[in-house]
Every structure is written in structure tokens, then in C-alpha cells.
Amino acid sequence: MADVKNERKQILLRLSPSLWEELARWAEDDFRSINGQIEYLLTESVRQRRRKDFPPSEMD
Secondary structure, three states: OOOHHHOOOOOOOOOOHHHHHHHHHHHHHOOOOHHHHHHHHHHHHHHHHHHHHOOHHHHO
16 A cells, blocks of 8 residues: 555646746746745745744754
């Protein structure tokens, strides 16, 4: 049986054409696919939220 934690989830995401174009340019600048760029941005947002909600002093 496959490890569920390592499976990628697929979602349908609707974006405005202008947002799509911005993400496409940004992804190209960072040498990523648009999908990779979206995943990177979401991952960074979650990391920042964790740091804000759980500062290092509270985690010790």
C-alpha cells in the first residue's frame, strides 16, 4: 500500500487571466512551472504563518 503522506493531492484552481499571467511571469523568473510556483508560494505562506503563530520562544 502506498504511503498516504507522500501522495500528491490534485485540486481544481480557478484563477483570473491577469493573476495567471503574473504567476506565469514570476514562475519563469524563478525557473519553475506555474504549478511549482503556486506550490512554492503556498508552502512559504504556511511557513510564515507557523512562525507567526508559534514564535521560537514559545516552542522551547
